[in-house]
Amino acid sequence: MVYIGAGRLDQPLEVLELREIGAGLWEWVPICRAWGLVEQTAKTNLFSKVGVGARDAALVVRRQPLTLHNALRWKGKHLFLTSIIQRDRNHLDVAAALVEPVPCRATRQGNRVGPAGRPVTGQVMQVDFPGILTEKYVRYQREETHDESEMVYVLVTPKAVQLRGGDLVQVQDGPAKGTYHVTVSHVLDLHKNEYELMQGEDI
Secondary structure, three states: OOOOOHHHOOEEEEEEEEEEEEOOEEEEEEEEEEEEEEEEEEEEEOOOOOOOOEEEEEEEEEOOOOOOOOEEEEOOEEEEEEEEEEOOOOEEEEEEEEEOOEEEEEEEEEEEEOHHHOEEEEEEEEEEEEEEEEEEEEEEEEOOOOEEEEEEEEEEEEOOOOOOOOOEEEEOOOOOOEEEEEEEEEOOOOOEEEEEEEEEEEO
């Protein structure tokens, strides 16, 4: 094992924690600063089990109460943590994916009690949160009367964001900006959820 001297931990980092800063409004909030040794590797980090991976980063940081529910910010980049292993008595080896969270809003329609106790259909949930999009596949199919393009993305969220099939997700920024609906949920991972999003449109 390579010795890590204190002088090599020279990259400033912010440790982030997801917090609900308002009703249904979640954000990554800095909770402390740290120093680390950071290396971008040539590997692909498979941070999503059902989507395409991202660029990998390998870090060494001083031992601290860091978990996979946290994230790190380094040089303005968001590091999605995928592995934390104790390196020695004083240090941790951390693997992370370099990703770009995008602001998302999820809504759900359902029945609620209206006037005179009658059920009324309307919006029963709204939550704003930072999500990570990755591609699953793109399918192009030509029909007799039109061409159809179907985009499927995988939305990776912190565990606190709980969605289900049929919910609408508005991706509010980035190249995949648009409105999608949740088709499949993958929620067995202890530290994150993954949702398959679909947007169908005629072209």
